[in-house]
Amino acid sequence: MRVGVVGGGQLARMMGEVAHQVNVRLSVLAASAEDAALDTCDVVLVGEARDAGALARLARGVDVVTFDHELIDLEQIRQLETLIAVRPDARALAFAVDKAHQRSALAAAGLAVPRHLVLDSPDDPRLGAFLAEVGPGAVVKVARGGYDGRGVIFCDDDAAVRDALGALGARAVIEQRLTLRAELSQVLVRDVRGAVALYPLVETIQRDGMCVETRFPAHGDHGAAAAALATRIAELCGVVGVLAVELFVTDDGLLVNELALRPHNTAHWTIEGAATSQFANHLLAVSGQALGPTDATCSAAVMVNVVGAERPGSRDAAQAVTGAHVHDYAKTWRPGRKLGHVTVLGPDAHSAHVTAWKSARAFGTSAREA
Numbered sequence: 001m002r003v004g005v006v007g008g009g010q011l012a013r014m015m016g017e018v019a020h021q022v023n024v025r026l027s028v029l030a031a032s033a034e035d036a037a038l039d040t041c042d043v044v045l046v047g048e049a050r051d052a053g054a055l056a057r058l059a060r061g062v063d064v065v066t067f068d069h070e071l072i073d074l075e076q077i078r079q080l081e082t083l084i085a086v087r088p089d090a091r092a093l094a095f096a097v098d099k100a101h102q103r104s105a106l107a108a109a110g111l112a113v114p115r116h117l118v119l120d121s122p123d124d125p126r127l128g129a130f131l132a133e134v135g136p137g138a139v140v141k142v143a144r145g146g147y148d149g150r151g152v153i154f155c156d157d158d159a160a161v162r163d164a165l166g167a168l169g170a171r172a173v174i175e176q177r178l179t180l181r182a183e184l185s186q187v188l189v190r191d192v193r194g195a196v197a198l199y200p201l202v203e204t205i206q207r208d209g210m211c212v213e214t215r216f217p218a219h220g221d222h223g224a225a226a227a228a229l230a231t232r233i234a235e236l237c238g239v240v241g242v243l244a245v246e247l248f249v250t251d252d253g254l255l256v257n258e259l260a261l262r263p264h265n266t267a268h269w270t271i272e273g274a275a276t277s278q279f280a281n282h283l284l285a286v287s288g289q290a291l292g293p294t295d296a297t298c299s300a301a302v303m304v305n306v307v308g309a310e311r312p313g314s315r316d317a318a319q320a321v322t323g324a325h326v327h328d329y330a331k332t333w334r335p336g337r338k339l340g341h342v343t344v345l346g347p348d349a350h351s352a353h354v355t356a357w358k359s360a361r362a363f364g365t366s367a368r369e370a
Contacts, residue, residue, distance in 0.1 A: 001287040002027065004062035006049050008035030010329040010338065011068035011263045011279075014271070016040030018280045024287055028068075029058045036329045037068075052076050059084040066241060066286045067262050070096045071145065087192070087240040087286040088261045095237045096261045099173050100143040109236055111229065112255045114248070115176040118143070122165035127174070131158045134176035140164040143171040152209055182249040183257070184218055185266035186226040189242050189281040189291055190234045197281065197294045199274060201226050204246070204266050205370040210338075212367040213356075214266045214303040215349050216273065216296060222247075225254055233259065242267070242282040265305065269343050270294075272325050273301035298345040302352040304360040305367060306340040308333055313364020318342060324359035335366065 001024050005012045008030025017040050019026040027043035028035070038044050043061060047054025050073045059065060064085040074097055077090040095102045100118040107113050117130045131138060138161050142151035153164040154177070165172055183206060187199045201223045205213040230245040233256070237243075244264030246257040267278040276284075276292025284291055306318075312333045318326045325343045333339060342359040346352035357369050 001025070001064070001289075002062040003283060003287055004029065004058045004065045005037070005041075005068050006055070006058065006065060006072065007031075007068035008037040008041075008044070009068050010036045010331070010340075012037035013040050013329060014263065014268075014277075014279045014327070015068070015283055016042075018277060019283060022280050022283050022287070022289065024283045026283075027058060027062050029054055034332065036331055039330065050076065052079065055080050056083065064286055064288075066282070067093070069262070070260070072097065074098075089238070089240075092237040092239045092261055095233075095239075096259050098144055099141055099258075100171055102259060103173055105236070106233070106256055109232075111232065111236075112253065114178060114255050114257075117174045118171070119165065119174060120171050122162045127162075127165075128158075130174065131161060137161065137177055139175045139177055140168065141173045141175065142168050143173055145170075150209070178248060178250055178255070180248050180250060182219065184222060184226060184247040184249060184254070185214070185264070186230040186245045186247060187242060187264055187267040187270075187278060188227075188230050188234055188245075189278070189285050189294070190239050191285045191291050192240055192288050194235070195291065196231050196234055197291045198227050198230070199267055199270060199278065199294045200296050202266055202269070207368055207370075210305070210307070210367075211265050212305050212307070212365075213353070213370055214269055215353065216269060216298075216301045217349070220249070222249065222254060229254060229256070237261070241285045242278050265341075266303075268327070268341050269301040269303040271327070272343050273298045273345055299347050300349040300352050301343060301345050302349060302356040303341055303343045304356040304365065305338055306342065306360050306363045306365040307367045308335045308337045308339050309364050309366035310335055311364070313362055315340075315363060318359045318363035321355060321359035321362060323355050326359060326363065333364075339363070 008028040013036040155161040203218040244260040344352040344356040
């Protein structure tokens with residue numbers, strides 16, 4: 001089966017590392033000849049994800065198209081569906097591409113999301129009443145194009161909310177600021193027949209809008225609720241492939257934070273820690289094959305992201321840490337850029353946490369330890 005990936009980043013790179021194991025020949029549409037996936041895939045096309053001509057060139061050489069990011073044009077993807085199978089399709093992708101659509105659709109289906117308001121202008125007369133109900137302050141999110149904390153502004157008062165809306169200059173979602181007990185991620189994979197396989201629930205640690213650490217197993221007794229919520233969302237949007245549901249734990253229960261319809265940072269630990277990695281299962285799903293088992297093969301696992309510091313660290317030093325599985329994304333070093341990740345399996349989350357951070361610091365991460 002020939003699978004084409006829109007995007008040549010680290011997710012496509014890790015798909016390429018397992019593609020032949022699941023009988024897939026991988027082609028990528030990379031933004032540049034320096035993208036991370038180039039040395040793991042079979043065929044490289046250079047072009048922009050929002051270039052209809054480049055998408056058509058990719059489609060001509062493959063049997064199915066999938067994605068390693070959501071920075072796409074949904075109308076172009078709808079047109080691509082007239083040429084080839086696209087998994088997930090544009091209808092499903094809208095839940096990740098457009099936060100306004102996501103919030104409205106989930107709320108309409110009776111699923112738990114933060115109190116929110118979709119606005120096209122800071123002059124919308126509904127804004128004042130909403131802020132009076134949820135204040136003080138709120139979270140402003142650009143409806144399209146934000147990721148890893150970009151396009152998300154935390155506001156302490158009503159004036160800051162209006163300033164943020166003006167600065168974004170685009171459709172936005174305004175949400176109530178919440179007091180969080182924890183953040184979780186429920187990742188699953190859904191095949192072309194609608195069968196769902198759930199990975200174990202994990203806890204995530206965020207810094208500056210970016211996930212810096214993932215811990216398995218998650219604390220608390222949220223597994224059944226998270227699994228039911230994620231499965232309902234998968235069926236609602238009709239995703240084929242991996243779906244990641246990021247969740248807030250509040251005093252009132254679980255709320256949906258974000259969705260991703262592709263392999264996700266919070267499931268990188270499955271490469272070493274699960275019977276079938278998220279990358280293998282995503283390719284199995286989109287290529288129409290049977291899914292692999294998603295059970296954990298360890299008692300505990302911790303994944304730490306390596307985020308570029310002011311000066312590069314040492315991959316060799318990171319790999320020298322006993323028990324550390326170091327993944328280098330082959331990116332040019334730059335402060336603030338995700339350069340790789342480290343996963344450690346262990347008898348308990350604490351020991352895995354200590355070792356993972358030791359290796360990540362040697363690699364040169366700028367992320368702050370939780």
